[in-house]
Amino acid sequence: MKTKILLVSGMILFMTSSLFAQEFQGKAYYQSKTTINVDLSGRNIPENRKQMIKERIKKANEKTFILNFNQLESIYKEDVKLEQPETNRGGGMRFGMMGGNSENYYKNVKKGTYVVKNDLFGKIFLVQDSLPKLNWEMAGDTKKIGKYTVFKATATKTIKRPNMGTLFNRNTENKEQEYTEKEIQIVAWYSPEIPINQGPAAYWGLPGLILEISDDITTILCSEINMNPKEKVEIKSPSKGKVVNQTKYDEIAKTKMKEMRENFQNMRGGREGQGGRH
Template sequence: MKKAFIKYSVLCLIFFISHVTNSQDFQGKAYYMSKTTIDMANFGRPGMDEDMKKRIADRLKNALEKTFILTFNKSESIYEEEEKLEAPGGGGSGFRTMMMGNFVDGNQYKNIKDQSFLQEREIFGKKFLIKDSIPSFEWRMTGETKQIGQYTCFKASGIKVKYGLDVNTRRPNQDDEEQPEEGQNMVEVAVWYTPQIPVSQGPSDYWGLPGLILEVNEGRTTILCSKIVLKSDEKDTIKVPSKGKEISRAEFDELSKKKMEEMRENFRRGGGRPGGGGGRR
């Protein structure tokens, strides 16, 4: 009974803070660290020794640990990768490194008011502008709470459509029967959000909760907020992405998969880039 009363009191306090601050023009920056682990069981080519696997995995680690900045206000946000110096010899080698180098993610923009999503992407130097609606989430509240920094967070879970390419995709010489079945593009996610920052925003394409999302767990990827800077007077400019050929997310994914298959074939034959420079559809 005592624990239930304490939990209820905390909830009341947080939602009181949320109600008071809701009238403010909430804006700021949130810094996130994104980490993706590699499926070592399917990593590398058959017969590759463990030392070689480890060396390549260590090189890839730098590419799979990224820092992002989310600049947000009540209605808009832009999610940008923080630039960092490339580590000497950190490029790695092989199919996955080639894939990451030729399929480049750009800034992600969300507008809650008009439900729009924009992202600049690049395939083999060809620029695209993904223009679509923001994804919808049917969040389920779990009742769990935890502290992230100074913020009390609540857990929510849901299912999302998995867009884009996966660094844990199969090796180019694996049998086709090991592939996931067609249409398996859904992934279960768990997030932690705080009503103390009453904006329906979050990293990447996440949104839709009564507070800023501070942590995301999606498959082998974890996104965790490390710092928040709130601003009341000085406004940061949220620049709407505008460069590249307009394309929907579904169309871009279809094009990406086609180019990746071409790259696989070239990789098997010891060749280079797919023909057409990513521009042909």
């Protein structure tokens, strides 16, 4: 396999001729870890129960994902292990933030579109919209991830996340506290040795496959890459589900989150009331 090294504006680009000379496909495995801080202080919950809740949240947010990709398309999905039956306990309550309960995340970089299949409390949605674009700034930093040389790029974006603390706080009166909006920095490491415009989850837009990416709470790191595997995977958009755009889905998710919080607090209030009777 021939590799050409080009210097463009001070950046080294590795152009692998065999990748351009044929239709190719790859499979990349990613380890995703998300840290969610849930404030349980001041709650009438035994310490061992608090620790169990925190451990369950931590475990639920350590996942393995698989990205199947070609030059134009990719499909990103969780590698679900059969030995994890407790993943969906708690009435459909999940704590994932950067992959969450998305079964499939399909990207078409030629068309600039994505389709993601989401299970929201038992109802399936197909979220179809334009790919989000980040204004990447290239940095001069390099390092190795496995055998690949990767380059650093950064971007900023404004995000709005559910505030998990309100779920456990019955006395929350300020509805704006249900969501936290802030500007965060995204740090990506990509490899021009795999010259495709792809990456895990919603990320893309760099001159090489993104092998590592992190925001304020989540890090996604590639642990294995298999180029041109013998068993090809058909990369196609997910189907079956209620079709909505991202804005509409966010509105529905916000409403469902509010309902879940109120139901949880009402249920807990009922238990506490029964416990107080003599």
